[in-house]
Amino acid sequence: MYKLDQTQTPLLDALLDYVKNDTVPFHVPGHKKGQGMVSKFKDFIGTNVMAIDVTVFQQVDSLHKPTGVIKEAQTLAADANNADHTLFCVHGTSGAIQAMIMSVVGAGDKIILPRNVHKSVTAGIILSGAMPVYMQPEIDNNIGVALNVTPETVKTTLEQNSDAKAVLIINPTYYGVSTDIERIADIVHSYGIPLIVDEAHGPHLHFHDKLPISAMEAGADMCAQSTHKIIGSLTQSSMLQIKEGLIDVNRVKTMMNLLQTTSPSYILLASLDAARMQMATEGQEILSEAIALAKYARTEINSINGLFCFGEEIVGKEGAYDFDPTKITITCKELGITGHEMEKILAEKYFVQPEMSDLYNVLCVFSIGDTKEKVDTLIAALKEISKIYSNSDRTKLEIVDIPKIPLRVLSPRDAFNGGTVSILLEDSVGEISGEFLLAYPPGIPVLCPGEIITDEIIEYIETLKKAGLYVQGTDDPEVNYIRVINDYRQLDIITSA
Template sequence: MYKFDQTKTPLFDALLEYVNNDTIPFHVPGHKKGQGMVSKFKDFIGTNVMSIDVTVFKQVDSLHKPTGAIKEAQELAADANNADHTFFCVHGTSGAIQAMIMSVVKEGDKILVPRNIHKSVTAGIILSGAMPVYMQPEIDSNVGVALNVTPETVKSTLEQNRDAKAVLIINPTYYGISTDIERIADIVHSYDIPLIVDEAHGPHLHFNDKLPISAMGAGADICAQSTHKIIGSLTQSSMLQVREGYVDVNRIKTVMSLLQTTSPSYILLASLDAARMQMATEGQELLDETIRLAKYARAEINNIDGLFCFGEEIVGEEGAYDFDPTKITITCKDLGISGHELERTLAEQYFIQPEMSDLYNILCVFSIGDTREKVDALLSALKEISKTYANRDRKKIDIIDVPKIPLRVLSPRDAFNGSTISMALEDSVGEISAEFLLAYPPGIPVLCPGEIITDEILEYVETLKDAGLYVQGTDDPEVNYIKVVNDCDQLDIITSA
């Protein structure tokens, strides 16, 4: 089982000792255990949490050079997650992903990535100077959701790019779809390069045998996990799991130290320590209940007119090797409304806030914090909404094809850092983008820096905007203007190489 005593919370205990000793703080932060905090905020949040909002000193250890409580807490986390090393992250999983990428590739190196990556992956590519080689995930045309990349896609892409230095996959996806990650790990390692995994939406997988296999369990070399998303730590707290062999652990330490703040939040760090303990000691039972509630909700939703919630039947489709049932994707296009409209109705009329919406669906994330009462409230609201729209003429919403991956003529880094001008989006066809275009959430890029802007992309973006979805990535918040590369000499050098 575990090598260490997983009931321990060394970092949280060190902070409690500091508080119980009535230590007088002549250190930052300036609110001094809440004493100097404005009353309106302090009265709401309470003084307990502010009493452990401390800075770096021996008793509570240092995130950048851990030798005490943080060191022990990270070792416990590695043991709990079947990893050789764990690094606590207080700059979100986006920062962990950037560190993961910068640890395995440098300027000019090729890295294979799925096209349905989160923008943090592209940010990591820009920071590293690497060259992305995109792999197209499979698409479920019934619900308009990207599934996952297949082992065959990974293998064929590696055969065409034998000089690649690393492969990154998303597992599971935002919608809970897993690929055959064990097979992919074997394929990638046969090329003597590391497999790194964006496991933002799978920090819970290792702790219940009814869920898909975790990245570490499947043989991945590094994975970035959003501990806060599913298993109880505070928002912005994440973990980076590492296995020795194909990666340089000292390089990872250095990059993590380079990117992370020198004033980390001990509140966030302590929440990681506590969340790990909870999962290691109670995870199987807690997640059993989460899965039970999710299956109950899925069955009930599929009995509501106009709604559909896919489940385990998707397993077996190309790109869907396994499925995390805690992700509840509710397809509403047969009601004649967009996912954005359904999300807005739930939030504004019923005070129920889904995780996100796209053109055709809303996503509800189930976790260990959900109850039958809250699930029933969601189901009751969905039934009322269905009845409302059942009496109206339903306008059919067709699935729109996501634009093809455009031609890249510059590295993302060169385009992002190069000389640029801003122009109207409608006039930008044929230009080289210096910015992103993506629908957020989930932050999947339609256009990345260095790629040629096409008519197809503009039409797709306008469709998203017309549906009320949040398109972002440009300096212009309305996404009417976009920055394009204005250095033709640079372009000639790159394209002639």
Template sequence: MEKLNHFETPLFDALMEYVNNNTIPFHVPGHKKGNGMAKKFFDFVGKNVLSMDVTVFEQVDSLHKPTGPIKKAQELAADAFGADATFFVIHGTSGAIQAMILSVMGENEKIIVPRNIHKSVTSGIILSGAIPVYMQPEVDKNVGVALNVTPETVEEALRNNPDAKAVLIINPTYYGVSADIVKIAEIVHDYGAVLMVDEAHGPHLKFNEKLPISAMEAGADICAQSTHKIIGSMTQSSMLHVKSKRIDINRVKQVMSLLQTTSPSYILLASLDVARMQMVTEGKELLDRTIELAEYARREINNINGLYCFGNEIVGRDGAYDFDPTKITITAKGLGITGHELEDILAKKYYIQPELADMYNTLCVFSIGDTKENVDYLIRALREISETLYKDNVEMSKALDMPEIPEMVLSPRYAFECSNIALPLEESIGQISSEFLMAYPPGIPILCPGERITREIIEYVIEMKNAKLSIQGTEDPNVEYIKVVNDLQILNITA
């Protein structure tokens, strides 16, 4: 096989040729290289970016039927990430995950998933009509973070559901915890199922040996990655990688064409092209530096009174086969505050914006774009916060246990689409949910459509709200009401 030249950036180069030729645009978008753009936006963004904001024509290729630079850029990406085919995605990894599920799953077919999935997985399940079978990930109760699933948990789920068509796992989690994906791939394939991977937080794994193994290297059949999260593409740009042994690549093409806009952003597409080039040609060095900065930050944070930042010490526990050191999870309960309160102080007093906060933790994501100067500023801010808040013998709150996975009464798709009525949360206990309840970020569902609402779930949601954590999923923005199934015929059958 011909060795590909990863210094090439075919799509970016095609756009530059268009710009450098001073091509006169009688095509959309209407701002015409920025000439029709509002001045204050144009002055900030500049002409360069707006000049490459184009539409579909032969010179720059078509995302839906690529034959030129997009085709070549995707082939280079597939080679770089170890896939048989790679698809550029410009509606986020949520869209890639939905496409992944729709490419494999049909109505009433079983898919085994961990409970700490992102809401996009459940959205894909609803769109496909598949039936989810949930696995419970291991949990670190000290910091209140879900880890990952074990191979034993995956095998038990398959043993109990031998008709499952696919298993989906997360590699790594939002907090950087990886499963034993090589062993899981062997188990899944032994049962004749497909292994899908939500690798939103692992687009960098392939490019440095100090990181956990990537899904494609480990034997996954299809995986979705957020290229924009750690490496250098733009927000909303992602990739879907496919192996052809168990996946019909033409089916994936059809699904991607069904879901993606016919007016894709060539700026986002070009950023994927150059991000691949950067990772293959200098990714190891860039990631070495990122890992070094993250480990430096972890050491310094662990020397600050009242704060804790877990690292490789969790490796070897159930559900923590490996760990991505670029994730800095700062546990603040030793200061007597929540992760949300720590995030609030960092954002409002120090103008430092973390990635997310939960009940006990604030997560800072390190990437190839971080600098020593910025990391030192974060550490100084945390030291000042500790000096203000730390007290000896502070009463540390105990991690709340996530509610038990509730009974699934109806398929998620049916419950989502059928007749419903809104009830106050406290009056919904015992009903079948028509909506989601989830802590966001990271978007992990506490309750999914089709599941029986329990008192434990409602009490957990109220505690989350009291802690000023974001609960989403309901049509009611204040999450005071939740829609429940109101189909009398169904309710009589399922009562």
């Protein structure tokens, strides 16, 4: 299956040798293997972790110009993920996504992408100066969740924008829904341009045959993965997978070097090396356990009054070609409570912390670190909550339509960098936004810089705020004010649907 010996962990081994040799550190960081660290922190963390918190030198290699053990570790990762090249990222998947975008499009270039992208994608568009052409994903009105874009939508959008330089899709979405990425890859490649993928929530897909196909396997040219989200690396550590051909690999490396710190955490890098080894050598087995637990949880949750957890039955709907069962979306609108309320109750009363919530749902991410005991704790809490709210006088929540994609009249970068003035959100209808409006998580934009603010958007944001969801993107933390373009007459106005 693999060309290389996937039991190896060259970077981790180099760090362990450094510790084993009791090397005397006259290098940064200043805590010197924990010796100078405050006791309150050191006593909890332990000195082993701090002993491998090192800086760049020959034994442990350099992330910005790897020639030794980091290069070996990245080569092993590429082999494990069916890629030609893998780049380690300690800037989170957000940083990898931004580098990915900036390596394929520049100022004024069109990039086609779904509207339900993460805010890191829109940040990458601002940094690159590219012009986004948004595709509307399919919506499941039963659960109030955006699914994915269809190949037909990609095809139509490309026909209308044949001068686009790249297409970006999500595989899978935050909620685990995948599109027909193989077919999309064929469509995109027929235009001679690359397909790049936000695979933040799919780093595990390649390592189990019962999961949706991974981006690299499906023929994508590049994808950014949150290795830390489902498999075993540490938070903030990610990988960027690359296939040669339509991608300028050296430009991608340059962009990664531009965006990443010159003092990367070797703790994070070593965790990527170890996580890759674990997946390559025992991924099928341990992911099978996670999938089985998720199946058990889904069955139990669907037997609880007032709750619903969608699963494989969604496959076949428009925008749902395949599904990752490790994503447990608990729809609670029948109980008359919002997803935010459900999350708050779970966290504060039962000490069960979901991944995120939206207006109608709570999302729990299952992974290789879960146990049946922990799953039963979740199920028991949900049963108690159901009993309480099933007997209350709350009425079922109705799905609120997500606002239509507004008209864009300025490029996101021009609007973001343009002269702005702060006005009341309620008074901003008809103005050009200089900021984002989004609910986070999952960080999907309702409004982007350069777009015309509509009544529909204001009403939707007020609904989110009243429900207690965390709306962000504006300078004003309370999102009562928004910055709008002050004098757009001096800017080059463009129009886009």
